[in-house]
Amino acid sequence: MSNSSPEGPRRASDRLLQLAVALFGIGIVAVVAIFVTPIVSDAKPGLVLYCLAMLAPVGFLLGLVFALWSGRRAR
Structure with missing residues (x-):
């Protein structure tokens, strides 16, 4: 039993x-x-610090991509 979650692998x-x-x-x-x-x-x-601050919008955009991708897959 390598995977304990009921959903399967991530x-x-x-x-x-x-x-x-x-x-x-x-x-x-x-x-x-x-x-x-x-x-x-x-x-x-x-x-x-300024370069690291640019990661905030990148993370936000990736979150939007995830939301759109997961919403489309659920249908």
Whole structure:
């Protein structure tokens, strides 16, 4: 019994949702860090934070793709 869930193995769409949530979460944390950095210290936010902040819309778009894909498959 390698799989304990009754639904069977995880589908690729479940991984797409997990990826979308992870990317969106990382992006939101980076946006918050961009605003908190000048408050906590006198330094400007680094380029890495701005690059990570771009993951929020990517995660959002992947979430939309997942929603449209799973809704079409349910019919």
